[in-house]
Amino acid sequence: MSDRDREQVVEHVKAAYAEGRLDKVEFDDRLERAMTARVHGDLMPIMHDLYGSRPAGPVPYPHAPVRNRPVAGYGRAHTGGDRMGAAAAHLLPLTGLLVFGPLIMLLAAGRTSPYIRAHAVEALNFQLTLLGATVALAITFVGAVLLPLLWVGAVVLSVVGGLAALGEGGFRYPLTLRMVK
Template sequence: MPAPGARPGHADLRVSNQDREQVVEHVKAAYAEGRFDKLEFDDRLERAMTARVHGDLMPIMHELYGSHPVRPMPYPPVTGRPMPGHHHNVRAQTGGDRLGAAAAHLLPLTGLLVIGPLIMLLAAGKTSPYIRKHAVEALNFQLTLLGATVLLAITFVGFVLMPVLWIGGVVLSVVGGVAALGEGDFRYPFTLRPVK
């Protein structure tokens, strides 16, 4: 059944990426205004991103604005940083974003411990919020790991624990890389986060 105010037959028209993105922007704006909680935000975002026809998007807009017509919202300017407090909602725009984000987690395995994520942060972090989010997380983890290694090296018990720590670091880096490729969020456990 078409949404209220829909023209006959309009609900069955296929949506374009631009149609989806405009509804996503409306959903983000409503969430930023505090009009619904994280669970409701995720639900609407998921429905908007997977919409196939206008009939899928109309109920979302109706939930946001009732039966009042809404003028298309201008696209926000592309900035290097996501809106404050919205790091967890950042999505990869391209396959390149996913590869870059995965590289931020996996480069430390090549011996570029802190330098790998730092390179990704400086090279692509300004143009891709998704890469920036993952590079910052990987950088903070590598800094924490390095700090823990220095502190553990002082004691004999710590010296014995170091290999376990580093094996855990390798496993977590791989998991982070896979999560980034799959467009998922990933947060390392036991990590200090001096870099924001």
């Protein structure tokens, strides 16, 4: 990859900022990523949401998978504290706080960090669904047999969610009723 490739992307980012399509933080972030890009695949996510799935310049950018790209709806973790807070939202229920762990993270840091909020809402919805399923299954014999499997699955999914949050990714729990938005 050449400096000319990087400069073309920088020009597109500057144009988008001048048109008001990017705020100052996003502009600075994209400039930094463009100037430190090593391969064409690093430039693709910088251009993708500015011009859709097709780059707007004469230079074709290959469609390569990019690691640590923000997942839709989860935003970007700006600090390590954001990642730790989001992971805590998934892992606090394992300490016995159940619904209260994600709720604490949502109320404490959800207003200042969209990343923590997205993870805390997902973890809260999962814990509420798990609580409802536990109550519903406990009243039947078959449910009482399935209950330990449900809780083992919940522990595994909470750990996976916490690891996804630490890795600056999104995580959606399966079979979850999303009551909190």
